[in-house]
Each structure stands twice: as C-alpha cells, then as structure tokens.
Amino acid sequence: MTDITLEQAGAKKSSLFSTAALQKGVAFVVLIALLAFFSIFTENFAAWNNMVNIMQATAVNGVLGVAVTFVIISGGIDLAVGTMMTLTAVMAGLVLTNLGMPLPVGIAAALASGGVMGLISGSAIAKLKIPPFIATLGMMQISRGLALVFSGAKPIYFNSTPNYKYLSPESSISSLIPGFEVPNGVFIMFGVAIAASIVLNRSLFGRYIFALGSNEEAARLSGVNVDFWKILTYALSGAICGVAGLLISSRLNSAQPALGLGYELDAIAAVVIGGTSLSGGRGTILGTIIGAFIMSVLTNGLRSMGVQEEWKIVVTGVIIMVAVFVDIILRRRA
Amino acid sequence: MSVSNDREEAPGGAADREQGAAGQPLLSLSDVEKSFPGVKALRGVRFDLRAGEVHALMGENGAGKSTLMKIITGVYQPDSGEMRVSGEPVSVPDPRAAQALGIGIIHQELFLMNHLTAAQNIFIGREPRKGFGLFVDEQQMRADADALFRRMKVDIDPDVEVGTLTVARQQLVEIAKALSFNSRVLIMDEPTSALNETEVEHLFAIIEDLKRQGVGIVYITHKMDEVKRIADRVTVMRDGQYIDTLPAATTDMATIISLMVGRELADSTRAEGRGAEEEVLRVEGLNRGQVIRNVSFSLRRGEILGFAGLMGAGRTEVARAIFGADPIDSGEITIHGRRQAISSPKDAVALGLAYLSEDRKHFGLVTGMSVSDNITMASWRRFTKGRVFMDDARLREASKDYVARLKVKTPSVFQETRLLSGGNQQKVVIAKWLLRDCDILIFDEPTRGIDIGAKAEIYKLLQGLAAQGKSIIVISSELPEVLRLSHRILVMCEGRITGELDGREATQESIMHLATLRPSIAAE
Ligand SMILES: Nc1ncnc2c1ncn2[C@@H]1O[C@H](COP(=O)(O)OP(=O)(O)OP(=O)(O)O)[C@@H](O)[C@H]1O
Numbered sequence: 001m002t003d004i005t006l007e008q009a010g011a012k013k014s015s016l017f018s019t020a021a022l023q024k025g026v027a028f029v030v031l032i033a034l035l036a037f038f039s040i041f042t043e044n045f046a047a048w049n050n051m052v053n054i055m056q057a058t059a060v061n062g063v064l065g066v067a068v069t070f071v072i073i074s075g076g077i078d079l080a081v082g083t084m085m086t087l088t089a090v091m092a093g094l095v096l097t098n099l100g101m102p103l104p105v106g107i108a109a110a111l112a113s114g115g116v117m118g119l120i121s122g123s124a125i126a127k128l129k130i131p132p133f134i135a136t137l138g139m140m141q142i143s144r145g146l147a148l149v150f151s152g153a154k155p156i157y158f159n160s161t162p163n164y165k166y167l168s169p170e171s172s173i174s175s176l177i178p179g180f181e182v183p184n185g186v187f188i189m190f191g192v193a194i195a196a197s198i199v200l201n202r203s204l205f206g207r208y209i210f211a212l213g214s215n216e217e218a219a220r221l222s223g224v225n226v227d228f229w230k231i232l233t234y235a236l237s238g239a240i241c242g243v244a245g246l247l248i249s250s251r252l253n254s255a256q257p258a259l260g261l262g263y264e265l266d267a268i269a270a271v272v273i274g275g276t277s278l279s280g281g282r283g284t285i286l287g288t289i290i291g292a293f294i295m296s297v298l299t300n301g302l303r304s305m306g307v308q309e310e311w312k313i314v315v316t317g318v319i320i321m322v323a324v325f326v327d328i329i330l331r332r333r334a
Numbered sequence: 335m336s337v338s339n340d341r342e343e344a345p346g347g348a349a350d351r352e353q354g355a356a357g358q359p360l361l362s363l364s365d366v367e368k369s370f371p372g373v374k375a376l377r378g379v380r381f382d383l384r385a386g387e388v389h390a391l392m393g394e395n396g397a398g399k400s401t402l403m404k405i406i407t408g409v410y411q412p413d414s415g416e417m418r419v420s421g422e423p424v425s426v427p428d429p430r431a432a433q434a435l436g437i438g439i440i441h442q443e444l445f446l447m448n449h450l451t452a453a454q455n456i457f458i459g460r461e462p463r464k465g466f467g468l469f470v471d472e473q474q475m476r477a478d479a480d481a482l483f484r485r486m487k488v489d490i491d492p493d494v495e496v497g498t499l500t501v502a503r504q505q506l507v508e509i510a511k512a513l514s515f516n517s518r519v520l521i522m523d524e525p526t527s528a529l530n531e532t533e534v535e536h537l538f539a540i541i542e543d544l545k546r547q548g549v550g551i552v553y554i555t556h557k558m559d560e561v562k563r564i565a566d567r568v569t570v571m572r573d574g575q576y577i578d579t580l581p582a583a584t585t586d587m588a589t590i591i592s593l594m595v596g597r598e599l600a601d602s603t604r605a606e607g608r609g610a611e612e613e614v615l616r617v618e619g620l621n622r623g624q625v626i627r628n629v630s631f632s633l634r635r636g637e638i639l640g641f642a643g644l645m646g647a648g649r650t651e652v653a654r655a656i657f658g659a660d661p662i663d664s665g666e667i668t669i670h671g672r673r674q675a676i677s678s679p680k681d682a683v684a685l686g687l688a689y690l691s692e693d694r695k696h697f698g699l700v701t702g703m704s705v706s707d708n709i710t711m712a713s714w715r716r717f718t719k720g721r722v723f724m725d726d727a728r729l730r731e732a733s734k735d736y737v738a739r740l741k742v743k744t745p746s747v748f749q750e751t752r753l754l755s756g757g758n759q760q761k762v763v764i765a766k767w768l769l770r771d772c773d774i775l776i777f778d779e780p781t782r783g784i785d786i787g788a789k790a791e792i793y794k795l796l797q798g799l800a801a802q803g804k805s806i807i808v809i810s811s812e813l814p815e816v817l818r819l820s821h822r823i824l825v826m827c828e829g830r831i832t833g834e835l836d837g838r839e840a841t842q843e844s845i846m847h848l849a850t851l852r853p854s855i856a857a858e
C-alpha cells in the first residue's frame with residue numbers, strides 16, 4: 001500500500017511537514033482514537049466479526065469517496081455519484097438477470113454506464129460551461145430517474161447469477177487462510193484505492209487533475225487541453241461509481257433502484273474528513289479511505305453503544321466540522 | 335533606536351538634509367529575524383524611516399525586502415526583533431494594527447477582490463454610511479474614489495469591476511487604496527512594475543506631494559533610475575542581511591549595484607544583427623472589437639521584435655489573440671508559410687508558440703504546485719514513461735537545471751511556488767517556456783519584478799535564443815528594455831500599430847511620439 005501514502009508530487013520532499021500529510025495524520029489519529037474508545041467502552045466492538053462488518057460497511061462509501069476525490073481535486077464537485085451508482089447497478093441487473101448474459105458482461109455494463117454518465121456530466125461542464133454543481137445536480141436527477149425507469153421501479157435480483165455474490169460479501173481469501181473472513185468487496189475497495197492513487201500521483205492525467213484544480217487558466221495558457229482532461233476526470237469518476245454499484249448490488253443481491261440519494265453526501269464527507277480541499281488542487285486518496293473508515297467506525301461504534309441512530313447523524317456532522325477546522329488551523333500554521 | 339551610531343547618521347551626512355538630527359525616526363526596526371521552513375529570510379535586519387523622506391529598499395530577488403515589509407504591516411510575525419513607531423516600541427499582530435498605527439502598504443502581489451468595484455475595493459471595511467449607519471453611502475464612496483483617482487491623475491471608473499481591469503490598472507487601484515488611509519508611513523513594494531512612463535510620472539508627483547505632507551515612504555524597486563529620481567536614502571539588503579544605508583544623491587549607482595549583487599555588472603549592450611529574412615509568423619488584418627484594429631506585422635527567424643506602447647494600447651491583446659487565448663473577429667495568422675486557425679492555446683503550443691503572460695499570478699503560475707511542476711507544466715507530455723506515467727526523476731533533473739540556469743532562489747524544486755519571492759516566481763514562468771523549447775516566443779513583460787543582475791542574465795538568454803534561430807516578440811513597458819533587446823520595434827496606440835522603428839535607430843522620444851499618436855485624433 002505504499003503507493004497510497006505517496007504525497008502529491010509537490011510535497012514529496014517535505015511530506016512530514018506538508019499540510020496534506022498532517023491532515024491525513026490527524027485523520028489517522030482520530031480513527032485510532034475512535035477504535036480505542038469503542039473497544040474500551042463497548043463489549044463486542046473489538047470482535048473480529050465486528051471489524052469485518054465495519055470493513056464491509058466501508059467498501060461502498062470508500063469507493064464512492066475515491067470517485068469524488070478525483071473530481072474535487074480537479075476543482076469540481078460531483079453530486080451524482082450516489083445515483084450513478086444505483087443506475088450502474090440497475091444496468092448490471094438488466095444485463096445479467098433480464099438478458100441472461102454472463103457475469104463479465106454485467107460488470108462491463110456497470111463500468112461503462114458509469115463512465116458514460118460521467119462523460120456526459122464532464123462534457124456539460126467543460127463544453128457547455130455549466131457549473132459543476134448544477135451539471136451534476138442535473139445528472140443526479142437524470143440517473144435517479146433512469147434507474148427507476150429501466151428497472152420499472154422494482155428491485156432486480158441476481159438469483160440467476162450465483163457468482164455475483166463473489167463481488168462483495170463472499171470471502172475468497174478465507175479458503176486460503178481459514179478464519180480470515182474478509183469479504184472480497186473490501187479487497188476491491190483497496191484495489192481501487194491503490195490504482196487511484198497511482199493514477200493521481202504518478203500519471204500525467206493525475207498531474208493535470210492537480211493543475212486544473214489549482215489554476216485552470218494558467219494550465220490552459222500552458223497549452224494543456226483543459227476540456228479533455230476535465231471530461232476524462234468525470235468519466236473516470238463515473239466508472240468508479242460503477243464499481244460501487246457492483247459492490248452494493250452484490251451485497252444486497254439485488255439492484256435497488258430507489259437507493260442512492262444521500263450517498264453522495266457521505267462520500268463528500270469522507271473526502272473532506274480525509275483532508276482534501278473542496279476548493280481543489282489538494283488532496284489524497286488515502287485520506288479519503290481513512291475518512292470513510294472514520295464514518296463507518298462511528299456508525300458501528302455508536303450503534304454498539306446503544307446510541308440512537310438519530311444521534312449518530314448528529315455526531316457525523318460534528319466530526320465533519322471538526323475535521324475541516326483542524327485542516328484550516330494546520331494550513332494557517334504552514 | 336538601539337543602533338544610534340548608524341553610518342547614515344554620521345555628522346554632515348547628506349542624508350540628513352530632509353530632517354534635522356532632532357526627533358525620532360518615524361519608524362525603526364532592529365535585529366529582525368524571520369525564518370520560513372527551509373529558508374532564513376531575514377537575519378538581524380535593521381531599517382529606519384524618517385518623516386518626509388523616500389527611503390528606497392533594494393536587493394536581489396529573494397533578498398527579503400517584501401518579507402521585511404510584511405513584518406512591518408503585520409502580515410507576518412518576526413521570530414525576534416524590535417519595531418518602534420516614533421520611538422515607541424510597538425507590536426503589530428495583524429494588518430489592522432498596522433493601519434491603526436498609520437502604516438499603509440501597496441503589496442507587490444495585488445490583493446484585490448475581483449468581483450467588487452474599484453470604489454468598493456478601496457473602501458472595503460470602512461465604507462461611508464448613511465441611514466443611521468445601516469446602509470452604504472454608495473454615492474459618497476464613489477465620489478471619494480473619484481477624488482482619489484483625480485488626485486492621481488488617472489482615469490478609472492470607480493464603478494468598474496476590478497477583475498475586468500488590466501494588471502496595471504489594478505495596481506493603480508491598489509495605490510489609491512493605500513493613499514486613502516492617510517498613512518504616516520507608506521510602503522510601496524515595486525509599485526511601478528506594471529505602470530507605464532506617464533503613470534510613473536503621476537505616481538512620482540503624488541509621492542512628492544506626500545513627502546511635503548511629512549509622510550515617510552518606503553520604496554522598493556529594481557529600477558535604478560527611479561531611485562535616482564525620488565529617493566533620499568537607499569538601504570541595500572542581500573541574502574536576508576542588512577548591508578548598508580547610503581544617501582541617494584551622492585552615491586553612484588554602480589556602488590549600489592555592487593553592494594546588491596556582491597560583484598560588478600557588465601554594461602548592457604544593444605541588440606546586434608537583425609535576424610534572417612525567413613518569415614516565421616505573419617499576422618494580417620487582425621481585429622477584435624475596439625482593442626485590436628487591423629493589426630498586421632511579420633516576425634522573422636532569429637529576430638527579436640519589440641512591442642512598445644502605453645498601457646492599454648492593445649499589445650497584450652494582440653499576443654493573446656495570436657496565442658488563441660481570446661477569440662478574434664477577423665484576421666489571418668500564417669506560421670512558417672502555412673495559414674493556421676488557432677482556436678486555443680493548445681493549438682498554439684502545438685504549432686511551436688509560447689506566450690508568457692504579464693499576469694503571472696492568474697495566468698502564469700499554478701501557485702499551489704511546486705516549482706518543478708510549474709517549470710515542466712507546458713512540457714509534461716515529454717516527461718512521461720510510456721505516455722502514461724510521470725518520469726519524476728527526469729522532471730526533477732530538468733527543473734533543477736533551469737533553477738540553476740536562471741538562479742531561482744528556492745530551498746528546493748519541490749517548494750510550492752507561492753512561497754517564492756515575486757522575482758523568483760517570474761523566473762519560474764520564464765523557465766517554463768524556455769524548457770518547452772518553442773520556435774516563436776511571445777514574452778509579455780518578461781522581466782517584471784526581476785532584479786538587475788537577473789535581468790541582464792535574461793537579456794543574454796533571449797539574445798542567445800535569437801542567435802540560435804528562435805523568434806521572439808517582447809512586449810515591454812520599459813523603454814530601455816525594448817531598446818536594448820529589439821532588432822525592430824512596433825509601436826501601438828489604441829489598438830493600432832502606429833509605426834515601425836529600427837532597433838538601432840529608435841530612441842525613447844521616437845517611441846513615445848508614436849505611442850501617443852492617437853489614431854482616433856489623427857483620423858479627424
Ligand atoms: N511564506 C513563505 N514561506 C517560505 N518562504 C518564504 C515565504 N515568504 C518568503 N519566503 C522566502 O523568503 C525569501 C525572501 O523573500 P522576499 O519575498 O522577502 O524577497 P524580495 O526581496 O521581496 O524579492 P523580490 O525582489 O523577488 O520581490 C525568499 O527566498 C522567499 O522564497
């Protein structure tokens with residue numbers, strides 16, 4: 001996992017002191033503190049089974065967080081990630097259950113439909129100059145509506161594709177290491193995260209994403225094909241939502257067309273807690289993954305403490321504010 | 335002040351002429367230290383300012399001039415050191431405190447709110463009120479701003495949105511803002527870097543006026559002639575250290591330069607030769623609204639073509655139009671004999687064009703990214719492995735090379751560009767286009783904010799590039815620079831080219847004559 005911990009190129013040399021690293025450090029400390037707190041004060045929290053539950057619960061939000069991290073670093077925002085996820089799940093369901101196609105085709109359908117939706121948002125933003133907030137708000141409704149239309153507003157079950165559960169809840173590794181029941185979905189999340197940080201930190205594309213988010217006009221005047229890279233960013237984000245769509249529908253063994261709203265806010269919260277700047281140009285994938293873990297540890301821990309579900313929502317809100325506040329303090333000092 | 339035996343206060347020193355030995359200096363600093371991560375910006379600096387004097391502060395890029403001024407105005411806190419105002423020790427925890435002490439500053443980097451009007455920017459935070467203090471008295475504010483502009487003899491509409499103004503005019507708004515505080519101490523950090531001769535004259539008149547009112551002025555500049563013109567004393571800094579304070583009138587400039595650079599500088603020479611006959615760029619009938627009117631010219635291989643003119647003459651607009659940064663109404667652009675439709679900077683760069691913007695903060699630099707990333711940005715594609723992954727080792731090498739060649743002062747190539755001094759940021763933008771290795775370079779105010787030593791280096795570099803067969807357009811508001819560099823000079827006024835001069839024959843006067851040849855008047 002060393003690739004995830006790589007800093008944005010600019011900060012590589014002094015990564016110990018860079019604010020992004022500090023923020024990730026803070027997020028990491030918060031995560032450890034939460035884990036310690038709940039382990040001490042609740043009975044069953046620390047049980048291996050529960051840890052697996054937490055990981056499982058993080059997978060979808062983690063992947064969506066990665067998707068939206070790209071967009072936010074590029075200086076944009078994507079409000080459609082939750083509903084695009086649902087639409088991609090419905091597409092997989094249509095292809096696998098209704099058309100009876102083999103599993104790889106279903107997977108391809110989910111990724112491709114996500115990519116296309118992202119491509120459309122990206123084009124609206126880059127070419128038609130519609131502000132990202134508005135364009136993706138539109139895309140949120142479009143994809144939500146399409147998911148309902150295509151599915152006839154009814155869940156699509158994957159009973160005819162028994163292998164589908166291997167995408168998320170099933171644990172292939174437990175047959176190799178007995179007792180190590182980590183679901184495949186968790187590995188997929190980490191895989192997506194590693195690949196994403198390689199793209200972000202190592203590739204030409206990643207470098208352009210940072211440049212766009214920091215000063216789009218300067219990048220344009222440097223001869224960068226700004227529109228192209230912007231569209232690509234949204235398309236990639238959409239395709240990653242396809243991965244999330246596969247994970248969630250595999251776990252539920254169904255594509256639930258009514259699901260999806262609200263997921264985008266959880267994903268953005270994970271990104272922000274992880275130290276990515278909403279004004280663009282700054283952020284890390286590892287931070288987002290830690291942010292997603294913080295959110296699910298909170299949910300799970302508070303539940304094991306017997307705290308009302310409603311209070312859990314309040315606490316999450318507080319955590320978001322605290323995280324951003326810490327970020328501001330750190331940035332002022334640097 | 336603790337250091338009472340400063341050499342500038344020696345008996346009979348010419349610097350004493352403005353104010354007798356009696357009285358405390360208006361402002362004095364001693365033993366100021368300031369470090370940033372990886373940089374010791376100030377080491378034991380002292381400085382003092384008397385009422386009614388212009389005290390020039392000089393030094394190479396990154397010497398610590400702006401940092402010292404930011405400490406005086408509460409933008410930064412010193413690590414140690416003492417500051418006194420009229421003999422009283424003071425602390426300046428934030429810019430507001432500085433304003434309360436009567437210290438105003440015109441920053442090197444503009445701090446204006448682009449979406450507010452000029453008047454709103456000037457009076458932000460202290461707007462005139464009406465209706466029991468509940469409403470802003472817009473009319474009063476506008477009138478006050480107008481009065482300020484009139485006093486400065488500049489023609490800016492108080493209601494204009496600041497973001498729509500050119501850098502030069504934004505700088506004038508910033509100056510108006512600093513004047514509006516009625517400060518006792520006024521700091522000007524390279525105030526003329528974006529002004530043309532006429533505006534500089536206006537500014538000098540204002541400065542004379544303020545001097546008579548007893549205002550003390552700290553004047554940071556890289557321009558020797560300005561120091562000669564208006565300064566009473568000069569303090570030189572080098573590498574964060576105080577070097578010396580001298581009376582401006584009796585010290586010759588060579589002495590100041592050698593104190594600044596630590597060595598002698600070779601005299602500047604004018605451009606030799608005139609480029610080959612081969613035409614690399616031809617522009618015909620270029621038009622864009624009122625700002626570009628029927629501009630035609632050509633650029634030869636190995637030629638340096640100077641563009642002179644007053645601010646707002648349309649030089650930057652022509653450059654941006656050729657580069658595809660702005661749409662044009664009509665016009666033909668021919669590059670290497672082939673007609674080209676350039677609709678975006680990407681096309682232009684692909685055709686071998688480079689454009690260095692006059693506005694480095696908005697259009698030149700990605701200030702949040704590293705020096706290395708900025709230098710290589712226009713060339714990233716060349717620094718990939720298999721066209722996908724960045725080759726960081728080669729990126730580092732290339733940027734280190736240019737950092738060394740242009741003497742960019744930075745702790746490492748990984749430093750965020752926003753943390754560099756103004757002149758060093760400018761060098762980074764120049765490095766970006768040198769590394770891109772384009773055939774046709776359009777440099778818009780290339781030496782803005784660059785110190786004398788580095789300027790000479792850049793001139794040599796540009797002449798070297800021309801000798802290698804690159805073609806260069808230099809847009810500059812500094813006439814000596816245009817005269818020094820250009821083989822041929824085009825002068826613009828109100829969007830038109832009003833004349834062409836041979837680089838060897840041109841004089842400041844002949845350029846100014848053409849630059850003020852208003853076509854709108856001439857046509858009548
Ligand atoms: N916030 C900061 N963080 C880190 N380094 C800084 C910061 N501000 C200034 N520096 C460094 O301190 C040194 C002095 O900078 P300063 O801006 O005072 O130079 P300057 O004399 O004004 O130069 P110029 O003529 O180019 O404007 C430079 O090396 C600069 O890189």
Ligand SMILES: [Mg+2]
Pocket residue numbers: 399400401442523755756757
């Ligand atoms: Mg400076």
